[in-house]
Amino acid sequence: MIQKPKGTADIFLQDAEIWQYVEETARILMHDYQFSEIRTPMFESYELFSRGVGDTSDIVSKEMYDFFDKGDRHIALKPEGTAPVVRAYVENKLFGPEYPKPLKVYYLSPMFRYERPQGGRMRQFHQLGVEVFGSTNPATDVETIALAWDVLKEIGLTDLKLVINSLGKTADRIRYREALIAYLEPFHDELSNDSQTRLHKNPLRVLDSKDKRDKEIVANAPSILEFLSEESKKHFEDVQQLLNALEIPFSINSNMVRGLDYYQDTIFEIMTSSAVFGAETTVCGGGRYDGLVEEIGGPDVPGFGFGMGLERLVLLMKDQHVEIPDLTELDVYVVGLGEETNVETLKLVQNARQSGFSADRDFLDRKAKAQFKTAAKNGAKVVMTIGEEELSKQQVQFKVMATGKEVTLPLAEVYADFEKVYNLQASDMTAFNEFFGKEN
Ligand code: ATP
Numbered sequence: 001m002i003q004k005p006k007g008t009a010d011i012f013l014q015d016a017e018i019w020q021y022v023e024e025t026a027r028i029l030m031h032d033y034q035f036s037e038i039r040t041p042m043f044e045s046y047e048l049f050s051r052g053v054g055d056t057s058d059i060v061s062k063e064m065y066d067f068f069d070k071g072d073r074h075i076a077l078k079p080e081g082t083a084p085v086v087r088a089y090v091e092n093k094l095f096g097p098e099y100p101k102p103l104k105v106y107y108l109s110p111m112f113r114y115e116r117p118q119g120g121r122m123r124q125f126h127q128l129g130v131e132v133f134g135s136t137n138p139a140t141d142v143e144t145i146a147l148a149w150d151v152l153k154e155i156g157l158t159d160l161k162l163v164i165n166s167l168g169k170t171a172d173r174i175r176y177r178e179a180l181i182a183y184l185e186p187f188h189d190e191l192s193n194d195s196q197t198r199l200h201k202n203p204l205r206v207l208d209s210k211d212k213r214d215k216e217i218v219a220n221a222p223s224i225l226e227f228l229s230e231e232s233k234k235h236f237e238d239v240q241q242l243l244n245a246l247e248i249p250f251s252i253n254s255n256m257v258r259g260l261d262y263y264q265d266t267i268f269e270i271m272t273s274s275a276v277f278g279a280e281t282t283v284c285g286g287g288r289y290d291g292l293v294e295e296i297g298g299p300d301v302p303g304f305g306f307g308m309g310l311e312r313l314v315l316l317m318k319d320q321h322v323e324i325p326d327l328t329e330l331d332v333y334v335v336g337l338g339e340e341t342n343v344e345t346l347k348l349v350q351n352a353r354q355s356g357f358s359a360d361r362d363f364l365d366r367k368a369k370a371q372f373k374t375a376a377k378n379g380a381k382v383v384m385t386i387g388e389e390e391l392s393k394q395q396v397q398f399k400v401m402a403t404g405k406e407v408t409l410p411l412a413e414v415y416a417d418f419e420k421v422y423n424l425q426a427s428d429m430t431a432f433n434e435f436f437g438k439e440n
């Protein structure tokens with residue numbers, strides 16, 4: 001038996017409904033915030049990520065699905081969304097005068113990372129991400145963080161924590177780097193192998209280590225916040241003030257660096273302590289990347305964005321028993337009795353669908369009782385029944401389930417204007433629902 005590759009998932013039935021709900025909610029919010037969608041390829045040149053994300057990052061050094069194609073091009077499946085969107089921004093000259101400024105885009109896309117699979121960690125996973133190009137205003141940082149916060153709130157999640165930090169500009173980080181190396185060097189032999197390698201290549205990465213002893217060592221490391229220029233300090237203070245103005249609670253963790261090399265100034269993570277993940281886990285991370293567009297060959301345009309892992313959101317929604325609205329409501333169920341009604345039954349469901357209603361029928365020649373049971377289970381609002389007798393008289397039984405009211409209608413009338421027939425017959429149902437205060 002052939003099985004799905006390790007670290008991938010099939011999503012179907014109820015799970016697919018949760019996914020659709022998350023995606024639809026996100027799209028509505030993206031529109032409210034005036035972001036437009038961008039779709040980029042599933043694979044890109046390897047170099048885009050080695051340059052954009054950074055050679056020393058875990059993503060590039062360990063987790064990429066890369067290969068040489070038949071034309072000997074070095075290709076990688078996209079492990080993250082920002083570098084591809086920046087590439088598209090540069091390649092399509094989206095910085096041109098005809099485009100909005102700032103340019104606000106979002107994506108919903110699978111990502112690929114060769115990682116050890118566990119709860120909320122997959123080899124193919126999905127991200128909702130946004131990127132904003134062309135604004136250094138701290139209000140852009142905060143609007144974008146607020147958007148992430150809103151998405152999570154809107155899908156019903158609670159008990160989340162926002163953590164922010166500032167990485168300053170390149171010059172600040174160069175000075176901080178030296179101080180950090182000086183602090184870490186005496187601990188060299190106690191550091192994990194990864195951190196020993198990174199100590200001189202990219203010491204900020206050591207702050208990000210998940211190793212227990214590394215974490216103890218970096219707890220007392222100098223803080224990057226002491227090394228910020230006046231400009232970066234002011235930017236970070238403004239961000240905090242704006243978050244306070246929106247009453248979005250946050251804390252500062254000066255050891256937070258994020259896993260990607262391109263960040264500067266504001267970075268943030270939204271975390272959960274939910275038991276489903278075992279340890280404190282990040283569901284959304286992002287920040288400012290003012291040098292990246294230039295690095296990828298474009299003009300000097302600032303950027304801000306985030307990536308949100310949808311698998312983790314879905315796990316949390318299930319754990320917190322978030323109720324999702326029923327997206328699969330059924331307007332009409334057609335009960336066909338007897339083989340001879342097969343054609344008419346199909347015509348009736350198609351007619352209902354073409355009039356804009358959701359409709360279904362039985363295909364297995366089941367008894368009346370079984371068909372009515374299915375109709376009720378799927379919450380059909382109307383059940384139309386056609387047996388051999390009705391067929392010979394060119395009629396159909398039309399039953400409004402909420403009231404139990406049943407009438408016999410000529411087929412010709414049903415085909416002439418189904419919407420009119422439905423609304424006329426079901427008007428009692430509207431009154432019924434209003435009476436009981438249900439939404440129609
Ligand atoms: P982690 O520290 O958990 O490995 P990361 O720093 O590598 O996360 P990012 O690259 O910032 O994560 O990606 C943003 C979000 O994408 C994460 O917060 C998480 O929700 C999600 N994510 C990242 N990697 C995976 C994965 N392998 N499987 C599922 N979701 C993931």
Ligand code: MG
Nearest residue numbers: 058059115259
């Ligand atoms: Mg990771």
